[in-house]
Amino acid sequence: AKLMWxxxxxxxxxxxxxxxxxxxNSNEEFWQKLFKNNYWCISQLFSAPVIFFKExxxxxxxxxxxxxxxxxxxxxxNKITNNINLIEIKTPETKLLGRLYRDDxxxxxxxxxxxxxxxxxYKDKIQKDYYKLIEESKxxxxxxxxxxxxxxxxITDSLENDNQRSSFETFRKNLKDIDQK
Numbered sequence: 532a533k534l535m536w537x538x539x540x541x542x543x544x545x546x547x548x549x550x551x552x553x554x555x556n557s558n559e560e561f562w563q564k565l566f567k568n569n570y571w572c573i574s575q576l577f578s579a580p581v582i583f584f585k586e587x588x589x590x591x592x593x594x595x596x597x598x599x600x601x602x603x604x605x606x607x608x609n610k611i612t613n614n615i616n617l618i619e620i621k622t623p624e625t626k627l628l629g630r631l632y633r634d635d636x637x638x639x640x641x642x643x644x645x646x647x648x649x650x651x652x653y654k655d656k657i658q659k660d661y662y663k664l665i666e667e668s669k670x671x672x673x674x675x676x677x678x679x680x681x682x683x684x685x686i687t688d689s690l691e692n693d694n695q696r697s698s699f700e701t702f703r704k705n706l707k708d709i710d711q712k
């Protein structure tokens with residue numbers, strides 16, 4: 532058990548080192564690949580046992596011209612219930628807050644609000660197209676109020692004062708359908 536813990540700690544330390552060296556990297560593909568290669572990291576965000584299910588998963592929306600499809604970065608599946616969760620990755624360079632709105636309150640950034648709406652559109656689309664997707668899929672999955680997780684930004688470097696941190700935390704804690712990490 533001690534050897535396993537040491538190996539796990541080494542892997543986690545390497546991941547943190549990679550984060551430190553690349554936290555200014557605005558290439559979304561880099562971060563998607565990093566999380567794909569370290570799929571266990573995202574599974575730590577859930578209170579139930581989940582496994583990596585699919586990368587760049589088509590979740591519906593194509594028209595007759597084969598356009599307009601929605602692709603979410605990752606799907607994770609609950610190992611017990613087979614319910615899936617949607618994960619969207621943005622970069623640490625994604626701006627979290629906008630300008631000072633009033634007094635000591637900051638607005639959220641255009642990038643963050645767009646990312647949240649993107650996730651909500653993905654959730655809506657997969658719920659509407661679930662039966663069509665399950666018929667076309669070789670994999671079995673369930674879709675019961677899927678959890679949406681948005682991984683974006685860098686709190687440490689982008690929130691410079693207590694008012695910014697408070698504005699962001701107030702916003703984040705009051706979102707109903709999207710967890711932000």
